[in-house]
Amino acid sequence: MSYCVNCGVELDKSAKKCALCSTPVINPSELERYMTSPAPYPDKVVLPPGVRRRYVAFLLSMAVLIPNIVCGIINFLLPATGHWAVYVISSSALVWVLFIQPFLWKKAYPYSIIAIDTVAAALYIYVFYAAGNAKGWFYDAALPLLLLIAAMLLFMAYWLMKRKRDWPVITIALLAEISVFSICADLLLHMFFYGHFAVSVSLIITASCIALIGFFISVTNNKRLRAWLGRKFFI
Amino acid sequence: MPAKKEHAHKQKTWYKLDNAAKVFPGQNSSKWSNIYRLSIVLKEKIRPELLEQALEQTLVRFPCFDVRMRRGFFWYYLEKNDHPAPPVLPDIQNPCHRIRWHENNRFLFRVYYYEGKISIDFYHALSDAYGASRFLATLAAQYLRLLGHEIPPGESVLDINEPASSEELEDSFVRFASSKAKNKTHNSFVYHAKGERLPAHTMNITTGYIPVDILHAKAKSYGVTITEFLSSVLLDVMYHKQLNEKRKQKDVCVQIPVNLRNTFPSITLRNFSLCYSARINPNMGEYTFEEILRQVSLYLRYINNPKELNTMMSANLKLETNPFMRSIPLFLKNIGVGLAYQMIGEKKISIMLSNFGVARLPAEMEPFVERFILMTGPGRVNGARWAAVSYQNTLALTAANIYKESDMERELFTRLVKMGIPVKIESNRN
Numbered sequence: 001m002s003y004c005v006n007c008g009v010e011l012d013k014s015a016k017k018c019a020l021c022s023t024p025v026i027n028p029s030e031l032e033r034y035m036t037s038p039a040p041y042p043d044k045v046v047l048p049p050g051v052r053r054r055y056v057a058f059l060l061s062m063a064v065l066i067p068n069i070v071c072g073i074i075n076f077l078l079p080a081t082g083h084w085a086v087y088v089i090s091s092s093a094l095v096w097v098l099f100i101q102p103f104l105w106k107k108a109y110p111y112s113i114i115a116i117d118t119v120a121a122a123l124y125i126y127v128f129y130a131a132g133n134a135k136g137w138f139y140d141a142a143l144p145l146l147l148l149i150a151a152m153l154l155f156m157a158y159w160l161m162k163r164k165r166d167w168p169v170i171t172i173a174l175l176a177e178i179s180v181f182s183i184c185a186d187l188l189l190h191m192f193f194y195g196h197f198a199v200s201v202s203l204i205i206t207a208s209c210i211a212l213i214g215f216f217i218s219v220t221n222n223k224r225l226r227a228w229l230g231r232k233f234f235i
Numbered sequence: 236m237p238a239k240k241e242h243a244h245k246q247k248t249w250y251k252l253d254n255a256a257k258v259f260p261g262q263n264s265s266k267w268s269n270i271y272r273l274s275i276v277l278k279e280k281i282r283p284e285l286l287e288q289a290l291e292q293t294l295v296r297f298p299c300f301d302v303r304m305r306r307g308f309f310w311y312y313l314e315k316n317d318h319p320a321p322p323v324l325p326d327i328q329n330p331c332h333r334i335r336w337h338e339n340n341r342f343l344f345r346v347y348y349y350e351g352k353i354s355i356d357f358y359h360a361l362s363d364a365y366g367a368s369r370f371l372a373t374l375a376a377q378y379l380r381l382l383g384h385e386i387p388p389g390e391s392v393l394d395i396n397e398p399a400s401s402e403e404l405e406d407s408f409v410r411f412a413s414s415k416a417k418n419k420t421h422n423s424f425v426y427h428a429k430g431e432r433l434p435a436h437t438m439n440i441t442t443g444y445i446p447v448d449i450l451h452a453k454a455k456s457y458g459v460t461i462t463e464f465l466s467s468v469l470l471d472v473m474y475h476k477q478l479n480e481k482r483k484q485k486d487v488c489v490q491i492p493v494n495l496r497n498t499f500p501s502i503t504l505r506n507f508s509l510c511y512s513a514r515i516n517p518n519m520g521e522y523t524f525e526e527i528l529r530q531v532s533l534y535l536r537y538i539n540n541p542k543e544l545n546t547m548m549s550a551n552l553k554l555e556t557n558p559f560m561r562s563i564p565l566f567l568k569n570i571g572v573g574l575a576y577q578m579i580g581e582k583k584i585s586i587m588l589s590n591f592g593v594a595r596l597p598a599e600m601e602p603f604v605e606r607f608i609l610m611t612g613p614g615r616v617n618g619a620r621w622a623a624v625s626y627q628n629t630l631a632l633t634a635a636n637i638y639k640e641s642d643m644e645r646e647l648f649t650r651l652v653k654m655g656i657p658v659k660i661e662s663n664r665n
Contacts, residue, residue: 004660007645007648007649007652007660008649008652008653009443009648009649009652009658009659009660010657010658010659010660011659011660011661012659012660012661012662015660015661015662018660019441019641019644019660019661019662019664020441020641020644020645020648020649020660021641021645038350040442040661040662040663041326041328041349041440041662041663042325042326042327042328042349043328044325044326044327044328045327045328045329045437046327046329046332047329047332047435047436047437048332048333048335048338048436050265051265228482
């Protein structure tokens, strides 16, 4: 029998180290014993299968598809009521692309998903643009803002996949993106409505973001504060 | 064929979930279910084909285990399972993982074998450790009979030729809960030891084998029982861990399940246990180990009486029988139970220690059995949950821990060693 020199507990015959403190317990004169004694537990780890994601996504797709087909048929049979089914179907299609379609993929491809989502959102907005009377807002404001969001998401995906990031650093990056987006949106919207570049509300958002970024930079440098936040806000 | 026709018209046997079991399905998540494991270690290697045969024969005697979970509109219920038995599987390193109704031939327990060990992971909605011990002992006895040994029924081994009695299948909470008094509960959130989480569905298991006579003598020297002694050591370990963390001090609380069959004359094989919790408040001042021992033992002795237990039992039953609660559809109940468990379920207890007591077998069976091991699955928040079972002169104290750190286990076992109680350790960390 072997005892752990550190903990004083007796160890199992097959143990090569103490289970409590990891101190090695190899006895050179009893090497055969480690080879022949069965371990108290097998090495095999069996992980239970996860949720059948793709199957659930397929069922949800069907559930979304059926009412849309019904709406399309009713609208086709009653043309005098207008083209209301276009709005229902395009809204459902956007919801499907944003929330259900990503789960139909065998493996997650973030860049492709962001690209598909951007195209879907652009088409959805274009439906309303084409149906309305106002001119120019799609190309001058909506599309550039949408492309800006897509570019930011792509950058975030690339940055996060490159290596594992700490949560305060992720928060800082998110806050920086929010302030950049608010400034760009402000400039674009001023240009669209008043014909010149200017910033207003985005200054308040950016100032708040900079204050929060300062706080999170101090969090990354202060271990005690980080530990306290980790304890308080763990999910 | 009239016989077949008659069979087709026969109503399926079904059971309501007992009062304690009602919350367990709602607590299920994709990563966690309330599962515990009871193992019996025989002196010879297990032959799986014989174990499978023994399992089929044993299940007939235990209709409350031969069931599957079904959804009603208002409640879950248990229905006779059409499969003869669950598969007998080679053991794994990560037992007690989550349950799904359609897996495992739809049975609510999983049977494993490894070397001489037969282990069963029971879903808690089926039974508590008392019913589980009867099932496992009867299964092991039947297995030994198939090997050619003469094992008579007695103690934990039930006679498989007798039908199950109605008392064994009853919900004893309904029979015995009669108190009209209000139950007092503590509502404060308590301290939890934290660490780095292991990947989902995995855990560190550490079992310490302790000689019962030495442990009993030590507990006796303090004037307490083994459960009171072990609970106090655990509380003391947690109390010092929190002190060393230099944080705002919260209550430290150990939850201890109690077998109500010791107080009420029931022989049910389904759940019939309650939990009470002993606590210390570090803000009241410094505690010595002796003070913790005194507090725990006095509290447990005060609370462990039929009237207090009846009041706790009745409060739980009132929730179930409340007309408003009954009329809520099951999916809403599930959401409510799941949220309540996530938000407050484990936050009121720091740690759990379940001491089954002594497992007894017929004298003819004892030479073939080395030991019993009881293990509760780890909690969602509580890093380690502890369980103990004694057989002959060995108490097996097992911790199932979801955190990488094993400082709690180390502190507890080394403290016992320092008190002069020898401990032998085995673990799934090789």
